[in-house]
Amino acid sequence: MIGVGGAYGKLYGGPVVRDLLEVYTTVVRAVPELVLILLLYFAGTDLINQLLTALGHAAIDINGVVAGIGVLGVVQGAYSTEVLRGAILGIPQGQIEAARAYGMPPGLLLRRITLPAMLPFAIPGLANLWLIATKDTALLAIVGVNELTQTTRTAAGATKAYFTFFMAAGALYLVLTLVSNVVIGRIERWARRGMPSIAGAH
Amino acid sequence: MITQGTAPALKHTAQNGAAEAIHVENLHKRFGELHVLKGVSLSARDGEVIAIIGGSGSGKSTLLRCINCLENPTSGIVRVNGEEIRMKADSHGHTVPADRRQIERIRSKLGMVFQNFNLWSHMTLIENVIEVPVHVLGVKRETAIAGAEKLLARVGLAEKRDVYPAYLSGGQQQRAAIARALAINPRVMLFDEPTSALDPELIGEVLKVIGDLAREGRTMVLVTHEMKFAREVATHVVYLYNGLVEEEGPPEQIFGAPRSERLKQFLRNVG
Numbered sequence: 133m134i135g136v137g138g139a140y141g142k143l144y145g146g147p148v149v150r151d152l153l154e155v156y157t158t159v160v161r162a163v164p165e166l167v168l169i170l171l172l173y174f175a176g177t178d179l180i181n182q183l184l185t186a187l188g189h190a191a192i193d194i195n196g197v198v199a200g201i202g203v204l205g206v207v208q209g210a211y212s213t214e215v216l217r218g219a220i221l222g223i224p225q226g227q228i229e230a231a232r233a234y235g236m237p238p239g240l241l242l243r244r245i246t247l248p249a250m251l252p253f254a255i256p257g258l259a260n261l262w263l264i265a266t267k268d269t270a271l272l273a274i275v276g277v278n279e280l281t282q283t284t285r286t287a288a289g290a291t292k293a294y295f296t297f298f299m300a301a302g303a304l305y306l307v308l309t310l311v312s313n314v315v316i317g318r319i320e321r322w323a324r325r326g327m328p329s330i331a332g333a334h
Numbered sequence: 335m336i337t338q339g340t341a342p343a344l345k346h347t348a349q350n351g352a353a354e355a356i357h358v359e360n361l362h363k364r365f366g367e368l369h370v371l372k373g374v375s376l377s378a379r380d381g382e383v384i385a386i387i388g389g390s391g392s393g394k395s396t397l398l399r400c401i402n403c404l405e406n407p408t409s410g411i412v413r414v415n416g417e418e419i420r421m422k423a424d425s426h427g428h429t430v431p432a433d434r435r436q437i438e439r440i441r442s443k444l445g446m447v448f449q450n451f452n453l454w455s456h457m458t459l460i461e462n463v464i465e466v467p468v469h470v471l472g473v474k475r476e477t478a479i480a481g482a483e484k485l486l487a488r489v490g491l492a493e494k495r496d497v498y499p500a501y502l503s504g505g506q507q508q509r510a511a512i513a514r515a516l517a518i519n520p521r522v523m524l525f526d527e528p529t530s531a532l533d534p535e536l537i538g539e540v541l542k543v544i545g546d547l548a549r550e551g552r553t554m555v556l557v558t559h560e561m562k563f564a565r566e567v568a569t570h571v572v573y574l575y576n577g578l579v580e581e582e583g584p585p586e587q588i589f590g591a592p593r594s595e596r597l598k599q600f601l602r603n604v605g
């Protein structure tokens with residue numbers, strides 16, 4: 133969602149919107165994720181709490197899971213902004229123009245033409261992002277999320293059976309990736325339904 | 335711009351007093367420093383077929399695209415269906431449409447056919463044809479499908495209804511694009527060199543479809559390099575040179591007895 137908004141803003145937004153998005157994608161993609169997670173989590177929760185107290189609400193204890201998902205969302209949003217921007221540029225311009233020529237309002241054009249037409253170009257990039265995201269969850273352990281790697285370490289430490297537990301964790305990541313690949317393959321075939329395959333076999 | 339008497343028997347001749355579907359007056363268009371249209375006027379009454387001819391870069395496409403605001407005219411008047419397109423100046427001093435909804439309303443009365451077809455590649459032919467009726471004009475899906483099937487049959491593509499555009503020849507794609515344009519029941523059809531991107535052996539099938547539409551009295555504005563075809567179907571021919579109307583008149587005059595030296599030269603060159 134952040135990606136779609138970001139890509140659209142960058143391509144069609146006014147100069148101010150474009151500059152803001154440029155700063156966002158550049159900063160987020162330049163700073164190591166680990167740093168970003170710490171920064172956004174600690175600084176972010178602090179900021180929210182200050183805002184809340186300023187507005188006369190009680191400070192809240194922000195759940196690590198929610199914060200983690202939020203941070204990953206911000207990071208992934210920056211990367212997918214670029215993936216989607218590239219994909220939208222990949223759509224033959226004439227198809228957008230035809231939609232405009234037939235009186236499609238901008239929202240409808242985005243939903244009916246731009247998004248489905250760019251999907252084939254975006255899926256490989258988005259699939260990469262998804263797979264990276266599944267592994268990024270390991271980083272969230274730092275802010276107290278009980279994720280796979282962290283849990284494994286605790287379990288392995290307790291039982292001293294490091295090898296078994298890390299193998300199991302590795303296998304779980306692998307299964308997650310394989311399942312993702314199958315699902316992504318399905319989605320990609322569906323998205324490319326209007327395109328003859330390169331090999332010409334149909 | 336009425337042809338009388340001299341038109342071939344088959345050709346549909348617009349009646350005196352037919353309503354004006356498109357009116358363009360003193361249209362200017364600049365791309366930055368480049369002055370592409372320098373005060374062009376044009377009128378299409380119901381039933382007329384206006385052919386626009388001229389050399390490459392003379393501004394034919396730009397003129398057509400100004401009619402449905404795919405390009406914003408720099409100055410001048412464009413009236414479609416009696417409704418004048420309202421323009422305003424934006425913060426950079428460019429003229430832009432004052433009312434997006436008005437543009438959308440006007441566009442949905444103009445069926446545009448492009449040189450490169452521009453069918454939506456993620457939709458089958460039937461989906462392409464019903465897209466605008468269903469999602470822009472609010473026609474019921476079943477009604478739209480029934481109509482679209484008739485139109486596809488009409489352009490000879492009934493059995494291709496569930497095929498994606500990429501699997502069709504250029505001629506088939508262009509015929510489907512014409513069906514898509516007809517599906518909105520347009521007041522005027524706009525064609526921008528509909529056969530220029532086609533292999534020579536596919537041109538005929540597309541011209542036949544367009545010719546049939548012309549003969550049944552569809553109002554159209556047609557940019558074309560096919561002089562023989564223009565002479566056959568047009569009720570009025572406009573020769574554009576360097577952003578200005580150099581000469582215009584009934585096809586018999588333009589092709590049979592051109593007055594301007596440039597037009598004579600142009601006709602000699604295109605054969």
Ligand SMILES: Nc1ncnc2c1ncn2[C@@H]1O[C@H](COP(=O)(O)OP(=O)(O)OP(=O)(O)O)[C@@H](O)[C@H]1O
Pocket residue numbers: 365368370388389390391392393394395396397
């Ligand atoms: N979007 C644009 N930006 C800048 N210049 C443009 C743009 N569109 C067209 N032009 C220029 O305007 C001039 C007229 O172009 P136009 O496409 O109207 O010519 P045309 O008569 O349709 O030619 P052709 O027969 O080659 O299609 C050309 O010099 C072209 O380079």
Ligand SMILES: [Mg+2]
Pocket residue numbers: 394395396527
């Ligand atoms: Mg052109």
